[in-house]
Amino acid sequence: MGRKIVVRQTKTALVDARREIVFRVFRFNAEFDVLPHYDDFALKVSRGEVLLDALNRIKAELDSSLSYRKSCRHGICGSCAIKVENQAVLACKANLFALADRYGEVLTLEPLNKRLAPRDLIANKSGFWENYRAVNPWLEAEIDESSPKENLIPPAINDRLNGADACVACGICFYSCPVVAENDRFLGPAALAKSYRFAADIRDQALGDRLRLANSDRIGIWNCVKCYQCHETCPKEVSPIDKIIKLHAISAENNANVDSIAFRHAKAFKTSIQKSGRLDEAANVIESAGLFGALRHIREAFSMLRRGKLPFGVKKIDKLDEVQKLVKSASAPQSPDKERR
Numbered sequence: 001m002g003r004k005i006v007v008r009q010t011k012t013a014l015v016d017a018r019r020e021i022v023f024r025v026f027r028f029n030a031e032f033d034v035l036p037h038y039d040d041f042a043l044k045v046s047r048g049e050v051l052l053d054a055l056n057r058i059k060a061e062l063d064s065s066l067s068y069r070k071s072c073r074h075g076i077c078g079s080c081a082i083k084v085e086n087q088a089v090l091a092c093k094a095n096l097f098a099l100a101d102r103y104g105e106v107l108t109l110e111p112l113n114k115r116l117a118p119r120d121l122i123a124n125k126s127g128f129w130e131n132y133r134a135v136n137p138w139l140e141a142e143i144d145e146s147s148p149k150e151n152l153i154p155p156a157i158n159d160r161l162n163g164a165d166a167c168v169a170c171g172i173c174f175y176s177c178p179v180v181a182e183n184d185r186f187l188g189p190a191a192l193a194k195s196y197r198f199a200a201d202i203r204d205q206a207l208g209d210r211l212r213l214a215n216s217d218r219i220g221i222w223n224c225v226k227c228y229q230c231h232e233t234c235p236k237e238v239s240p241i242d243k244i245i246k247l248h249a250i251s252a253e254n255n256a257n258v259d260s261i262a263f264r265h266a267k268a269f270k271t272s273i274q275k276s277g278r279l280d281e282a283a284n285v286i287e288s289a290g291l292f293g294a295l296r297h298i299r300e301a302f303s304m305l306r307r308g309k310l311p312f313g314v315k316k317i318d319k320l321d322e323v324q325k326l327v328k329s330a331s332a333p334q335s336p337d338k339e340r341r
């Protein structure tokens, strides 16, 4: 005789089983609308449901005109990325109860980039794709295409990619990055992480070009302000900031950054701190921009001089040796690629 299985549910579990959430959804159709508006949809949702389930139900049960993107439903294609309460998430990975616990029972849903949304929650990601394409996100190598065996790399070397190949190009880091918001020429976290993915691959033969691009003024790694927003938001734990830091290290090992004004600025900053424990602003401008370039700042220099903010010669601080030790430990190489080439 089979045993009877009794499933006990506590009162709390029953109360908790369904929860009403109001979805305040960004609506806009670039073909007809001048301005966007928001529509509210209330749904009773259960514990296991994710945001994509709610969007599917709104479309099936409440408003078939709602537009959004989806494909795999498993966090692999990256197409369902949208913003909830201004935080970008993959809709197919974002649990509704967890979202309601965090933000309350009214959730505002918007596309990744409201300014360019062609329709409802669909983002126009052309800026993201352009920058992504710019780093040549593929292996550049002379490979025998009819080779009888695969061109494999040892697992230890593969580990150096450090998860960079897990990126699904969802665009979440790009549209959460405060630098991209100010400077759309900045390649952005995803493209730079992809650049690292191939720079760290021993089979790739375009390291020089990759590092030159990564160190270009206004678009490359020197524009990253290390706010860690990309680390916080990446749904695949790629941590683009980690890859950007590694690109800095590979660039330094390959002297790929010497032409970058930002690199000279950072180097002058370090030299000044090592020498005196203070920032020598005048020397920093001259060393970063060169004597000629520094002339462009002559007005600021005079104005600083008048206010006594431009001392000639910087006095050493007490306990300079402590600061020098800190500089030394912070300068330790971080590249996994020491024996790369």
Ligand code: FES
Pocket: 069, 070, 071, 072, 073, 074, 075, 076, 077, 078, 079, 080, 081, 090, 091, 092, 093
């Ligand atoms: S539907 Fe593919 S990542 Fe969400």
